[in-house]
Amino acid sequence: MKTFRIGGVHPEENKLSAGKKIEVMELPRQAVFPLSQHIGAPAVPCVAKGDVVKVGTKIADAGGFVSAPIHSSVSGKVLKIDTAIDASGYRKPVIVIDVDGDKWEPSIDRSEDIVRETSLEPKEIVARIQECGIVGMGGACFPCHVKLSPRTPVDVVIINAVECEPYLTADHSLMLEKPEQILIGVQLIMKAVNVQKAFIAIENNKPDAIALMKEKTAAFPGIEVCPLKVKYPQGGEKQLIDAVVNRQVPNPPALPADVGAIVQNVGTAYAIYEAVMKNKPLFERVVTVTGKSVANPMNLLTRMGTPMSQLIERAGGMPEDTGKIIGGGPMMGKALLTAEVPVCKGSSGILLMTEKEAGRGEEMPCIRCSKCVSACPMGLEPYLLAKQSERSMWDEAEVNEIMTCIECGSCQFTCPSNRPLLDWIRQGKGTVGGIIRARAAKK
Amino acid sequence: MSPHVHGGDSVKRNMRWVIAAMMPALLWSFYSFGLGAVVVTLTSVVSCVVFEWVINKFILRNPRNTIADLSAVVTGLLLAFNLPSNLPLYIIIVGALFAIGVGKMTFGGLGNNPFNPALVGRVFLLISFPVKMTSWPVPHQMSAYTDAVTAATPLADLGNANLADLFFGNIGGSMGEVSALLLLAGFLILLCSKVISWHIPISIFVSAFCFSVLFYAIRGGMPFADICMLSLKHLCAGGIMLGAIFMATDYVTSPMTHKGMLIYGVLIGFLVICIRLFGNYPEGMSFAILIMNAFVPLINNACKPKRFAKEVKK
Structure with a gap:
């Protein structure tokens, strides 16, 4: 079984919501869109107070090359451009939209049919991805089109479906329900960067996803499933490249592309499929709501801008003994200041920890145990x-x-x-x- | 701030496993040396814990007393393991005071001591009470304490000692060091509970054996088979087993990387054989470990772990 070479730990997996169907989250009454949902320059609003928007309308332009535009996830009226506390814990500029319904931009293909063929050239694919505001959906939120414009030629694409964070199952559930769309998305990435070989890296604790993806890849030449040992941080970009193709990316300024590899999250591959084939900007994603005291841990297809408190309500409400709300997983996630933080492009999960779990043990002197x-x-x-x-x-x-x-x-x-x-x-x-x-x- | 979960390991858990790993050898010492062993063990453990408590409370004025982490219990047990079972009470108490007071607490307590506290205590006693510290009771005098009949250590005449006796522990010696077999059982417990890695003990065994063979071969006058036999006896006799498994592996006073641990182990093996063959003392394990303890910061500086995407740099 493949794995990365140095170090690693094995936290309790606690995948409470594994195998649960993705449920559709109802619309919020008010949607809040932070302008910094990605690494790089914040987006610049292109709507004004009182403007009417539809689902998929662009509400903010990219603020530079390393940046991404933002699209509305609801239809309604722009209430204000203001500041609000986001997942970072700071007050940041946001666009607030009063929701009046679910009217979509007519350019978006809302049918369930799977589109397999495209005549788009690589450059056009990347441009479409850029317009649709796709960013890395594993948590780092690096604008996708930047990664797909490498400065040196690459020879392999690695799809990160490891989900090594305990508790989280968003990627897992997506693979079980949209395997073919994901694979078409992978094909699009391969075409965009002119690569013949792609690996889908999945940790071995998801045998159902491994089996399903293996079955589906038969129809996709050049794409191979690569099961990996369950070890944290298997999904770290450098660790993943080391594990799958045995190459080690040097320290910055070196990038994965310098060793010929490009890594994209599996959720990103799905978003790329939707953007390129369905003309659908990135305005919804799967979010895992979980925790040991949560009544119904679940995976929710959520519109961006929905307050996290609404997702927690849907999963059975905030347990009395909640000590910490974490955006993301327990190893690298951020403790949130408030449950009113909106779901963003990088929100892979909401984890509620009990007061007992949230406490740290008593600090002792270093005993140099190594x-x-x-x-x-x-x-x-x-x-x-x-x-x-x-x-x-x-x-x-x-x-x-x-x-x-x-x-x-x-x-x-x-x-x-x-x-x-x-x-x-x-x-x-x-x-x-x-x-x-x-x-x-x-x- | 992340990480929001913890693996659940604790200082106490590690100390508990070390104590568990010492149990086979401890029980054997009770069986071999009877009453004396029980008295020495109890005195040593109790006085180590009491001294740590007193120093914490009245000298360091630590608001949180550290005896609950069990490290003083481990020091007490290790000190007892290094003493003959007929040692009078006051000597044990002095040893415990020196081990905890000078060896550990003067440097700031747990985690800060450069030298292994139990060994500091033992060597202090060895220098202060050389005769009492080097006359070992003959085994199986169940009700004897300070009145036990003593004999020289098998190390003084290793050629005539029986390897099986050395291995199973049917000999005299410091309380905890006699049975190589049961110490190895403790090694297994430490490995399985992931308290230590194999690097330090194994490198000491291999190095001590090799250097012993080498030196005897250079000295000449013995067939090679006998040299190997004698070298094996060196491993099983005296403190090499005890030292390699329980003393040299002390977290605080050993190197941080596997490469450093191997260097540290090989040099301990080399030193102990040098002291035994060319020095005045029949036994050299305590000195070998203490000397190498002093080199640990240097080893840590020289042996960095292998960095990701880089060759090892000095």
Whole structure:
């Protein structure tokens, strides 16, 4: 069984919503669209207060090349352009739309028929993807068209269907229900970057998805299913490329394309199918609502801009003992300030943790057991980096490659002394990154 | 901030497994040395815990006392393992005070000590009470304590010792070191519970055996088969097993990377054989480990883990 080479941990999987059908979430009364739903420049509003929009109407233009436009997920009237707290915890500019119904732009193909053929050229495919505002849907939200315009030729596409975060099942459920559409999406990616070979990487804890995708790939030459060992962070981009094609991407500024690989999330492949074949912009996605005390953990096809509280209500309501609401999975997700945060392009899941689960254990001194060193998938020394950050030893931290850290949290997960290793390292990365940028600016 | 979940490992869990792994050898010492072994163990453990508590409370004024993490219990057990079973109470108490007080708490307690506390205690006693620390009771005197009949360590005359006796522990010696077999059982427990990796103990065994063969071969005058036999006896006699499995693997005082652990282990093996063959002491394991403890920061600096997408850099 293939896997990445260095480190890794195995958290409890807790895939409570696995095998549940995707249900359609009802429309919100008010939809909120943050202008920064992606990495890069924020989008720029192209509607004004009082404008009438339909489902699929563009409401904000891309703010640059590394940016993506935003489309309305509802029909209604623009109420205001304001600020609101988003998943980052900060107040950010948003467009608020009062919902009056579900009238779609006529250009969108709403039929259930699967479209298999397109006459579009690679450049046109990428342009369509760019217009439809597709970003990486695994959580990082990197604008998709940028990845599909590599500066060097690539020879392999890897579809990330690993879903190594515990609890989350959005990608899993999508594979079970839309396998063919996903594969057509993969074909489109392959055509866009002129590659003959693609792997669909799935962790071995999803045998039903592996079997179904294997069966369907028979009709798609060049696409192969690659089952992977269940190990966290198998879905980290660098780890995934290492596991599937045995190539290691060097530190930034190197990109996956520099070793000839492009990675796209499986949800992104589906969104690409819908964008290119159905002319449908990215305005809805599958969101897992889960947690041990949640009455009905489920997978919900949700329009962007829907407040998370509405999804939690649908899954049985907020349990009394909730201590933390997490956007994403438990290993890399962010604790949310409020349940009113809207669903965005990168919202793969909402995880409710009980007060008991949410607490951290008592912090003890480092006993130098070296378990963090063995767990680090980047081959770093987390205990040392954390200590150096704690003591503001920035030069030493830089020499010990603090910037290589991918913030997967394996070190802190494994620490028997409950030390906040990643908290310190994250802080150190912020400062060291600033020092490096300042140095580069001086030159 | 993420991660929001934890693997559930704890200092206490690790210490519990270390204690569990010491149980086979401890029970054997009770069986071999009877009353004396029980008295020495209890005294050592109780005084280590009490000293840690007192120092925490009255000298460091730590708001949270650290005895609950069980590390003092482990130190107490390890110290007892390194003592003969006929040692008078006051010597044990002095040893425990030195181990916990000087070996551990002066540096700031758990996690900060450069040297293995139990070994610091043992070596202090060895230098202070050389005769009492090197006269070992003959096994199977169940009700004897300080009045036990003693004999020299088999290490003094390794050529005539029986390998099977050494391996199963039918000999005199420090309480916990006599049965190689049961110490290896403890090794297995530590490996299976993932408390330690194989690197340090195995590299010590291999290195000690190889250097012993090498030195005897250079000295000459013995057929090769005898040299190998003698080298095997070296592994089973004295403190090599105990030291390699329980003392050299102490988290706090051993290197952080597998490569570093191998270097550390090989050098301990080399040192212990040098001390045994060329030094004044018949036994050298404590010194070998303590000397290498001092090199651990240097080893950590020299041996970085293999970084992702990079050859190992110095």
